[in-house]
Amino acid sequence: MAILAVNAGSSSLKFSLHPLQDGGKVQPSVLNGCIEGLEPGGTPQMDWTFAGQRHQETITTPGESSFQRALARLRVLLGELEGAPTIKAVAHRVVHGGQAFKQSVVVAGTVLEQLESLNSMAPLHQPHNLAGIRSFQQAFPNLPQVACFDTAFHTSLPDVASAFALPQSLTEQGVRRYGFHGLSYHYIMDTLLEQSPRATGRVLMAHLGNGASLCAAVAGRSCATTMGFSALDGLMMGTRSGTLDAGVLLYLMEQGWDHDRIQKLLYKQSGLLGVSGISADMRRLRADGSEAAQRAIDQFTYRVVRESGALIASMGGLDVLAFSGGIGEHDAVLRAQVCERLGWLGVEIDAGRNAEATRDAISAIHTSGSSMEVWVIPTDEGRVAAREAATLLHQGDDEPEQAQELALEGIE
Template sequence: MAILAVNAGSSSLKFSLHPLQDGQVQPFVLSGNIQGLEPQGSPCMDWTYRGKKHSEPLAVSAGSSSFEAALHNVRALVNRLEAAPDIEAIAHRVVHGGGVFTQSVLVTDEVLQRLASFNSLAPLHQPHNLEGIRQFRAAFAHLPQIACFDTAFHASMPEVDFAFALPQSLQAQGVRRYGFHGLSYQYIMSVLQEQTLRGRGRVVMAHLGNGASLCAALAGSSVATTMGFSALDGLMMGTRSGALDAGVLLYLMEQGWTHAQMEKLLYKQSGLLGVSGISADMRKLRADGSENAQRAINQFTHRVIRETGALVACLGGLDVLAFSGGIGENDVELRAHVCERLSWLGIRMDAQRNQEATGKHAYAIHAPDSSVEVWVIPTDEGRVAAREAAALLEQQRTPLVAAGSALA
């Protein structure tokens, strides 16, 4: 048996199949990414099965949407693969659980309705996450669908960190910091605690990609993070602004900007793309070499350094710094610059190991005399979602087994 992990976005559908062995979730045997699902896109499915890579265009039949075609192809792919394990459940990444869902949950109509009320808090992600669940429920009606939340890992944050300096009546309505990238941080933390005893101490994790955030953890639990009420706060990102003086929005409103215009500005026209005017892709900016590209890179890096310092202050020191995400895992220069600027903490990087750390496994890049361990850890949100689903299914089975024993 296996768990199928799904991450449905606005223009892509990522999936991975994780076998269960003795009740434990194993690394994926199948993973894939279907891109180009946006209107007028060119859908293509890239997938890897047992280490062998494949790529094929996605045919969309008349009368069908590209998402429906993607769903059909995922189902057909799993069915046609030789020796592929049977699917026991489908685990879905859902960005926002609000203050209601602090652990993974079996999806029902009522759950979907409640989750839809959080759409405005994560408009780039939540509606597409939920549409993915609806489509998979329809296509795999016999399988349990389980929602796994990016906000859940941060449920341990103290009120002093999650509360805004606003009237209590607004906090009672749910206006507070939630934090995101929780599935990624949960995976990074589990790997760190396997690799080093310091992983149980004071840790700052940097999930740096098109979406970017930092998380401070103590004894494995989140105590502070840079993202807040929405996925806009904190670090500069690919197309998102990050932290912004609220007075800027008041000014734009006075200038006649509408809600839709401001939402588009903050979510889709800012960040690396907005500052550079070139691209939201750090790789393209590195290759560009122009003054505007360098300005965007410098600003992104500075925000990482600045916010790391703030989280270290919350922790009272630092034992481990971990990089992850598309930029964190692959941008050698950024890691070197961040560690150099944080050398006052006693961080010493091994330049050779930093160059080598672009593989598939956790890799330590600190020098022997470093006071702080520095790791590069490729994240695996799908595996965490699969673990969450397997644990929830086991919880549901346990009462039945106990009841059966009692009757016997």
């Protein structure tokens, strides 16, 4: 048996297949892939790896939409793979769980409708996550669909860290800091705890990619994070602005900007792309070499260092620093620059280890004389989602008379 973990976006679908051992323990994936070109009118391209072999193809399966064609081909592929385990459930990454969903849930009843009410809080992700669930419900009608939330890891945030300085009436309505990238942070934290006894102390995790955030954790639990009510807050990102003086938005409104124009600016036209005017891709900016590209890189790095200082101060020091995400895992220059600017804390990294850590493996890059450990942890959100689904369904197997109540367990 296995759990199929999926992450549905606006134009792509990432998937991985995780076998289950006896007792529901989730193993590393045996199948990894991504289908791109799922925008309306697009031509889906599927890239997957199974049994050490990589495959690529253009999907020509008939269907009304690109997503439907992709799902039809994926379903056939899963049946064609020799020796692949039988799928027990589908685990979906869902960015926002709001106040109601504190842990993963089986999608049933009014769950989707409740989650749709959060679309405006994560417009780049939430609508596509939920559309993915609906499509999988149709394509795999006999499999449980499990929603796994990026916000769940941050439910341990203390009130002082989660509340904005707004009237209490708004806080009670749910206007508060939620935090995101929780599936990634869950994986990073678990991995660090396996690798180092110091991870039980004060840990700063940096998930740096097209979406970027930091998370401070003490004793393995989130206590502060840079993203807030939405996935806009905190660090500068690929196309998102990160933290912005609210007065800028008031000014733009006075200039006649409406909601949709402001939303497009903040989510799709800012960040690395907006500052550079070239690209949201850090790799392309590194290769460009222009003054505009360097300005965007410098601003991104500065924001990581600045926000790191704030989170380190909130913990009263630091024992472990971990980099992850597409930029965090592969950009050795950025890691070196961030650690150099945090050098006043006593952090030292080994240049050779840092350069070699661009390979996809767990790597310790600190020197023996460093006051803290520094790690590069390739994240695996799919494995965490699969584990969440397996745990939830295993509970139902143990107590069949309560199976129908599983969909409500994570709702408050």
